[in-house]
Amino acid sequence: DQLRDHRGPALVGRVVGTSAPGQERRLHAVARGRVQGVGYRATTLDEARRLGLGGGVRNRQDGSVEVLAEGNQARLDLFLEYLHCGPPGAYVESVAADWDDARGASMPFQFKATE
DSSP states (O other), X not given: OOOBXXXXXXXXXXXXXXXXXXXXXXEEEEEEEEOSSSSHHHHXXXXXXXXXXXXXEEEOTTSOEEEEEEEEHHHHHHXXXXXXXXXXXXXXXXXXXXXXXXXXXXXXXXXXXXX
8 A cells, every 4th residue: 555645656665865964966857747837847946945955956858857955965865755745636647766976067057948
């Protein structure tokens, strides 16, 4: 029996970063599903700023939303959990996430041009 959120697929088995909790990291994520036209970018920006993350969010031509975020590993893990749910009205089918060392993303977190 898997735990499900009313807006998306199972919340079980999420992959989070594997570095030390206090280390600064970079998360590159692409969310797919019903993630455009439902406030996903705006609420992602709000959540990233609330967590004190740098980086940005953009719509992509293929209907997905791309996120690049940098900050404390523990905060990025919380942010990734948010990306799997999104706002009411969104239906997140998948979030592909890649991790790397932080490289100095812009602060504050901001909207980026569609690509």
